[in-house]
Amino acid sequence: MKTIEELDSQAQGLLDNFRKLTTVTPKDRMAIPPQEMPSQEPEVRRHNTNEVALGYTEAQAVIEANRCLQCANQPCRESCPVKLPIRDFVHAIAQSDFGGAIRLIKEQSLLPAVCGRVCPQEKQCQSSCTMGKVLKNPSKAVAIGRLERFVADRERESGVVEMPKVAPATGKRVAVVGSGPSSLTVAADTRRAGHDVTVFEAFHKFGGVMQYGIPEFRLPKAIVNAEVNNLRAMGVHLEPNFLVGRTKTLGELVKEYDAVFLGIGAGLPKFMDLPGENLPGVFSASEFLTRANLMKAYDREHAATPLPDVKRVAVCGGGNVAMDAVRTALRIGAEEVYLVYRRGRDEMPARAEEIEHAEEEGVKFHLLCNPKQILADEKGQVRALECLRYELGEPDASGRRRPVAIPGSEFELAVDTVIVAIGNVANPLIRMTSEELGLEFNQKGLIVCDEMGRTSLPTVFAGGDIVSGAATVILAMGQGRLAAAAINEMLAKK
């Protein structure tokens, strides 16, 4: 692995040569090698919680941006959930106009430093990048996410952050419930329109999944806090320790506010319904990650919240949350960490980079395996996870090949901790406490709304995981953006 200094001097050399060209042809751009992300060494980082990816240097960013072919039809923009002007901001970086680049991004996205880090770019913008197609290797697409992160970090670290303008006060009040990506987007966009906005959060810190779920080594909390502080500086009120449905009901908020946005998030963790699942030593990924991240339990010297003394851990699931859980387990001192997933590697929903990072750090993957039961020792503590092997059969409704159990293939993984990361079901609390309002929910308990986030109630809007089930930060932001537009439109008519 090359150090950041080596990668930088390499990029500087490439840039010097590139700048000597009198005319630049697409062939010259294709000849620039994709820039590698400087990262902490796997052996070092698996023992600390610092961010794994260190970010491009300026020379790396500029030379990487010059790989962009500046396509007229902008396929990357089409495949971005919030339709960022990707070609144009990449062009600005190629010209070393970093201020111009971040301004273009911020017209469409509130959280570029976050999205640059956690978006599944290889499934979105970078999947349709012409460079990746020409080179017949999607991993050689222009590194759009890394470039977005570069300009966002540069602006934040400069200490001079351009704040969006706030329109004159309208006197209209907006309640935003939750403080994850969809809610923060709604708060910013409705505040910009001049409304009086209050964000209600159940935890004592703001940011939702970016705060409690996504680990420090992937998304430093200082970045999330900086984004939240920007909202505060715009005049958004932030109310922590407030659970809608209990501290106040949705009905009360509807009476007190001109518009209410529900971005209440993922809800209850799904369990596998297996024998032994309620044994001590079995955690939902949400509990494990919340203890580690929000409650800072990785910092055993200072934190009051305990984490189990894990030595051998099995994590069940194949998404980003499962990857976060295996890598967190390593960082709190686990010696052996297994990932158990019932499909194959290509079917894993996690970001490619997270899967690679987990493998580099020494996580052992048990693919095409599914847990059958959790076994306890004589003291009632977890001693093993019994699994069954699978093979891939015909494609199912999702287009992925369906895993089929191989009879008699049971085997035991000796572990002291099992973490279940197979998703969430809707939290029933709002529904339980607002029956009289007639807010419409679907069969899964998710809030029913149109593409603009309008629910069955005229002043109530929704977005994020409580609408889509489980999705990504960027999709939640996209929904927040649309809902905010619908709220602003409704309030303008009132």
Add this chain to the structure above:
Amino acid sequence: MKPYTVLAKQQLSENVFQMRVYAPLVAAARKPGQFVLISVDEDYGERVPLTIADADAGEGSITLVFQKVGYTTTKLSEFQVGDALAVVFGPLGRPTQIEKVGRVVCVGGGIGIAPLNPIARALKNVGNHLTCILGGRTKSLVIMEDLMRSYADEVIVCTDDGSHGRKGVVTMPLKELCESATPPDLVIAIGPPIMMKFCVETVRPYNVPITVSLNTIMVDGTGMCGGCRVTVGGQTKFVCVDGPEFDGLQVDFDGMMKRLGSFKPQERRMMDHACHIMNVAEQSALANK
């Protein structure tokens, strides 16, 4: 006033404290049977569920009664009037169903007497005949007795060592009531898990409905972490959203007690660590003198 400021503090027994805390939204919304999560430190604190013993919506205060058992409750016991908690979050859980059923017996053990108080009073206020059985290891651990005597039709006190009331455990008078000519129509038991388990086994043969209020490990209190899960009637339930009250006859107490022990070694280490820090601080203070 700063949110979550301590307005009053009283030591009820060696390890039991009562605090009135400024939390106007919780005070206005809370109903009998609900609880809060508290934390004593914004950055490094843990979130611990505590029951609400009383509330005064006019003053905007709630009354917490807690026993010094772990790191957070020990820290909290050192808070003085004017100090502010980092977090008071709630009210959480489904409120108790308060209705007239006839004869109600409320069994409270130790610190469990505190959450029982608002429930018992509300049940009395709707016209039930109310018997309270209060138990503790010794006299000083039987709290709020005078308060409950002020509204209950009958109060029976039991102590393990016989230092106050009857010598023995709460299940003895409970069994007698079940066998009497006027058996209870409803029993509510709140206390240590083992007490609730034995109350359930005491009433089971008599077909008396029994409600228990569970206090489990929790992180968020909104249903997100699932740390509070218990098996009730063969199904997994979350204490924070489905409870805290459940049909006692259906609860798997043994499984719950095992889960409650999940973090015992870590908790002990944390206490040792805290003691170590305090000792170091004291020694350096002495050295500076």
